[in-house]
Amino acid sequence: MVSLNQLVIVCLTYVAGLFIVAFAAERAALRGHGDWLLRSPLVYTLSLSIYCTAWTFYGAVGYAARSGLEYVTIYLGPSLIMVAWWWLLRRLVRIGRAQRVTSIADLISSRFGKSNLLAIVVTTMAVIGVTPYIALQLQSVTLSLSIFAVSEAPADGAVPDLGSSALWVAVGLALFTVLFGTRNLNVNERHHGVVIAVAVEAVVKLVALLAVGIFVVWGLAGGIENTLARIDASDIGQWRVDGSRWAALTILAAAAFVCLPRMFQVMVVENDDERHLQIASWAFPLYLMLMSLFVVPIAVTGLDLLPPGSNPDLFVLSLPLSEGQNGLAMLSFLGGFSSATSMVIVATLALSTMVSNHIVMPIFLAVRQGGASQSGDVRNVVILARRLSILLIIGLGYSYYRASGGSGALAAIGLISFGGVAQFLPALLGGIFWRGATRAGALSGLATGFALWMFTMLLPSFGEGVALSAGIFAEGVLGLGWLRPQALFGIEGLDPTVHAVVWSLSLNALVFGLVSIFTFPDPVERLQGAQFVNVLDHSRPTRSWTASVAGSEELMIMAQRILGAREAQVFFRHWAQRQGGAGTLPEPTPDFVQALERELAGAVGAATAHAMVAQIVGGASVSVQDLLAVADESAQMLEYSSQLEAKSRELVETAAQLRAANEKLTQLSLQKDNFLSQISHELRTPMTSIRSFSEILRDTDRLSAEDKTRYASIIHTEALRLTRLLDDLLDLSVLENGQVTLNLARCTLGDVLDHAVTTAQTGATRPLTIERDPAEENLGFLTDPDRLAQVFINLVTNAQKYCVSAAPRLRISTARHDGWIDVIFLDNGAGIAPQDRALVFEKFTRLMRTGDAGDGAGLGLSICREIMTRLGGHIDLVEGGDGTAFRVRLPAGQAEAPKARVGDMQRVG
Amino acid sequence: MDALRVLPFLGLALWMVPLLWPLGPGPEGLPPGTGADTAPGMTTADALRYIFGVWLLLILSAAVLWRRTGDLPGPGEPVDPAAPAEGGG
Known part of the structure; x- marks a missing residue:
């Protein structure tokens, strides 16, 4: 016989062994050894087996003994889900990886716009939903202990108090989980120790159950055929499974398999490689x-061999015990113990992560003002939060166990838990397949389903008169017949479980869909929705830190507080080396910041880590602010690029102007050179003749008076020419320097022209016909008549000198428009070549002309231009026409109404 | 690939076949050992054979598909940029 003490010793040894395995695995992972095992699909598959808890180990047999084959539905659902990995799990794993999801609450909140409210709701629901499950584990361990206690007890039946043993188991499990689950803080990275321990436990429970099964089939029943015959002969030998339960339970188990926090943890969070899924699929x-x-x-044999009234939930233990197989019984107990402990470890781990990340940390960060920039080590807070959450969760499980009296069949309790977590399914599926799903829809759907689940499943499970009075069971809430917890809307006769599952899930989905249709998602929800639904199309994580403005020092300070000084330094140094830098601080590249965020997410959860890094780095691409920032950034870039464009346009224009200026300068330089030689020539020619003739006058004594006069007049003419040249130069210089004073007077255009034409033609050698229209010229205005006449004289003289026509003719016409008076001088000469047009008004320009080139100094038009500028107008060369056309433009503001002056075309010969 | 997609639906359909089976009479009123002879319902042993047979079929098909499709999910598989850093966590 196995004594309780022996049992306790074996258990402790077993637990110690698990610790060693877990410790060794973590050490190996730390050193980078053993990846072939730690990351193998085998370990992944085995870790999934935490689906099989003590409920499976003990409860399935009890379930089968009570209801025949119905128990199998609990395993058919998950099998289908695994086979259907291509449809659902692949997406979940991809999303989990892309969005760095740490729990199912994280996934749902992340999908619906990173809503913390939603995360809190899901976390709360998960805690409430999983509580019965933990109670189930307590109950099963207590029950299994009680079997040994009973068999050990003396005949007078002094059975030890089971309640106290449940408490001890709860305390033991809590301690175990606190030690085991919060050994390290990193959740986002894989829990190699836990996963390996779970895998070992998976093997233990499988071996234990198979051993008992083989013992029963071949040891007790005498082979397969006999066993089958015995099955058919038993009370459960007939197919009596209610169809609705069959279908509902299969669906429920499938839903729970996906939605259970611990399953999500091992299936999605701890998944190393997508390909493991396909191997796990079979x-x-x-x-x-x-x-x-x-x-x-086992169930049938137990029913046969064990005395009536034995608890069928414990056949797995009591059968070997009754046959005296103590070793097998011990193995079987260990199997059950494994199932319970692994489930509690992973479930509380997953739940405590959710609680600390979604409830405690946000509150803590909100209370401690300053967010990520506060001082102090956050790790202790996180670990403390997690440990307290573990105690809280196990405490809740124990309370439930006490409250429900510990009497319910294991299967019933398990189904209640399933029903609770299955409420996540509509939001989950809607979230990853339907972009139109909104936060409001998810919240209201979850609330509806959860309320119904509480009312129809959880509260009734305490029994009549505990949570709900017998009156409510019979007559409904407030006496409303359609609000009876097991006959909603007056539909009676349904199995309570089917009733609860159908109503809660269908109304949940209905409300979720309807509210989603009638509400609108905010931008972050839209973005996340698109990323979740289309995760297979672009599997790269779409978020990335865009800025490299983060200071490595700041990141280091923050990381030290969360990861611990040593770990943070190791991490930073590793990255610094990886980037090839010499120092201990790596460059804050997007890759590095992303890796750091992942590291932090393991400690404080994705949302919190994201927020903290965002505070320092200043924006990735997922919150509204970030979106706005992105929009701003692109707007800025647009603006910047248009500025660049404008600048480059400006540059091009400036370059063109520079080129033109350069060209002009070169030409001017050439002109100057030409002019200098010209002017020297101009000056020297008269000077030479003046000198020569004055020498003649001085040295020659016998000169006739006639010759003397002639020579003296030559000297005089040349001196005049020199004077004129110097006058011109002086005039131009004065005009250019703005030192000229205008003698403004009132005059008419006609008078000025008359004066100019007369002066220009005085002494002219060539005949020039000038055509004028006196009527046009009858414009009075205020100007400097002498200066204006100088311009006109110059133009007439030019025409006289340079017009190459056989019968030179100059037409002077006047026009008024747009506030200007235009006086156009058009001759019938050859015109000016295009390449010379830019130069005519420059100083010292003398165009190569036939005829009497070299007569002037090339200053006339320059002087004209300066005068016109002083007078407020300008002079330019007009294109088109045959000859040369100069346009003198005067401001008409000073013009007056024409005086009455009659005249016709005046011809001046 | 299509087989991969269809397989779960096939499994679901096959496992929902028991809905069509006639329900056997309850245990009361039936002398032990005579149920299988007198009742037209399905025996549990047959049901067991059927359900586990389907199960085995699904497992084998999934395994064969895994062999056949090989590393199909490979394309688009995300490469973890921080993978070498994981050992240090």
């Missing part, structure tokens, strides 16, 4: 099949 159903293979034989 390996895990195989595991489930093996686990449920011997359930019916």
Whole structure:
């Protein structure tokens, strides 16, 4: 016989062994050894087996003994889900990886716009939903202990108090989980120790159950055929499974398999490689099949061999015990113990992560003002929060166990838990397949489903008169017949479980869909929705830190507080080396910041880590602010690029102007050179003749008076010419320097022209016909008549000198428009070549002309231009026409109404 | 690939077949050992054979598909930029 003390010793040894395995695994992972095992699909598949808890180990047999084959539905659902990995799990794993999801609450909140409210709701629901499950584990361990206690007890039946043993188991599990689950803080990275321990426990429970099964089939029943015959002969030998329960339970189990926080943890969060999924798609159903293979034989044999009234939930233990197989019984107990502990460890781990990340940390960060820039080590807070959450969750499980009286069948309790977490399914599926799903829809759907679940499943499970009075069971809330917890809307006769599942899930989905249709998602929801639904199209994580403005020092300070000084330094140094830098601080590249955020997410959860890094780095691409920032950034870039464009346009224009100026300068320089030689020539020619003739006058004594006069007049003429040249130069210089004073007077255009034409033609050698229209010229205005006449004289003289026509003719016409008076001088000469047009008004320009080139100094038009500028007008060369056309433009503001002056075309010969 | 997609639906359909089976009479009123002879319902042993047979079929098909499709999910598989850093966590 096995004594309780022996049992406790074996258990402790087993737990110590698990610790060693977990410790060794973490050490190996730390050193980078053993990846072939730690990251193998085998370990992944085995870790999925935490689906099979003590409920499976003990409860399935009890379930089978009570209801026949119905128990198998609990395993058919998950098998289908695994086989359907291509549809659902692949997406979930991809999303989990792309969005760095740490829990199912994280996934749902992240999908619906990173809503913390939603995360809190899901976390709360998960805690409430999983509580019965933890109670179930307590109950099963307590029950299994009680079997040994009973068998050990003396005949007078002094059975030890079971309640206290449940408390001790709860305390033990809590301690175990606190030590085991919060050994390290990193959740986002894989929990190699826990995963390996879970895998070992998976093997233990499978081996234990198979051993009992083989013992029963071949040891007690005498082979397969006999066993099958015995099955058919038993009370459960007939197919009596209610169809609705069959279908509803299969769906419920499938839903729970996806939605259970601990399943999500091992299936999505701890997943290393997507390809493991496909291997698990057949390996895990195989595991489930093996686990449920011997359930019916054990149940039937137990019913046969054990005394009536034995608890069928414990056949797995009591059968070997009754046959005196103490070793097998011990193995079986260990199997059950493994199932319970692994489930509690992972479930509380997952739940405590959710609680600390979604409830405690946001509150803590909100209370401690300053967010990420506060001082102090956040790690202690996180670990403390997690440990307290673990205690809280296990405490809740224990309370539930006490409250429900510990009497319910294991299967019933398990189904209640399933029903609770299955409420996540509509929001989850809607979230990853339907972009139109909104936060409001998810919240209201979850609330509806959860309320119904509480009312129809959880509260009734305490029994009549505990949470709900008998009156409510019979007559409904407030006496409303359609609000009876097991006959909603007056539909009676349904199985309570089916009733609860159908109503809660269908109304949940209905409300979720309807509210989603009638509400609008905000931008972050839209963005996240698109990323979730289309995760397979672009599997790269779309978020990335865009800025490299983060200071490595600041990141280091923050990381030290969360990861611990040593770990943070190791991490930073590793990255610094990886980037090839010499120092201990790496460059804050997007890759590095992303890796750091992942590291932090393991400690404080994705949302919190994201927020903290965002405070320092200043924006990735997922919050509204970030979106706005992105929009701003692109707007800025647009603006910047248009500025650049404008600048480059400006540059091009400036370059063109520079080129033109340069060209002009070169020409001017050439002109100047020409002019200098010209002017020297101009000056020297008269000077030479003046000198020569004055020498003649001085040295020659016998000169006739006639010659003297002639020579003296030559000297005089040349001196005049010199004077004129110097006058011109002086005039131009004065005009250019703005030192000229204008003698403004009132005059008419006609008078000025008359004066100019007369002066210009005085002494002219060539005949020039000038055509004028006196009527046009009858414009009075205020100007400097002498200066204006100088311009006109110059133009007439030019025409006289340079017009190459045989019968030179100059037409002077006047026009008024747009506030200007235009006087156009058009001759019938050859015109000016295009390449010379830019130069005519420059100083010292003398165009190569036939005729009497060299007569002037080339200053006339320059002087004209300067005068016109002083007078407020300008002079330019007009294109087109045959000859040369100069336009003198005067401001008409000073013009007056024409005086009455009659005249016709005046011809001046 | 299509087989991969269809397989779960096939499994679902096959496992929902028991809905069509006639329900056997309850245990009361039936002398032990005679149920299988007198009742037209399905025996549990047959049901077991059927359900586990389907199970085995699904497992084998999934395994064969895994062999056949090989590393199909490979394209688009995300490369973890921080993978070498994980050992240090």
